[in-house]
Amino acid sequence: MKKILVVLLLFTGSISLAQEGVKVDGSKVTVKETAPVWPGCENSEDQKQCFNQKLMQHIKENYKYPRNEAGDFLRGKATIALAINEKGSVVVRSVKGENSQINAAAETMIKKIPKMKPGMRGGKPTSIKYTIPLTL
Structure with a gap:
């Protein structure tokens, strides 16, 4: 009777620990x-390419060039570190660049990215980090 109970517990434990998207092959x-x-x-054949195209389109449509005191547009570089969290929302981790006005405009533009289907790891939603260098 004890052997049956032990086997049953082992079988139940292995089923409850199984995860979708995880494959174990030896070690x-x-x-x-x-x-x-x-x-x-969602229905695109190449979702990575579609993601990149939509991101570039978003940047073109939503980035508003700041102006200096003379009214001229400011141009420069900014590196944006962001994450798409488990809920599919964008979280800006940092914006680095030489001009604070460009950094602020880039952060505002990134925060306008629409909510999306989150990344998955092992069948569970997970945060995915990105770093985007921009020359604006």
Whole structure:
């Protein structure tokens, strides 16, 4: 009777620990990861390319060039570190560049990215980090 109970407990434990997207082959564990999906790219054959195209389109349409005291447009570089969290929302981690006005405009533009389907790791939603260098 004890043997049956032990076998039953082991079987139950192995089922409850199984995860979708995780493959164990001997001592090798493979975890499947998928990137976040931009709205409108769900049915695209190449979701990564679609994501990149939508991001570039978003930048072109939403970046507002700041002006200096003379009224001239400011141009420069900014590096944006962001994450798309488990809920699919964009979280700006940092914006680095030489001009604070350009950094602020870049951060405002990134915060306007629409909510999307989050990235997955092992079948569970996970935060995915990105770094985007921009020359504006």
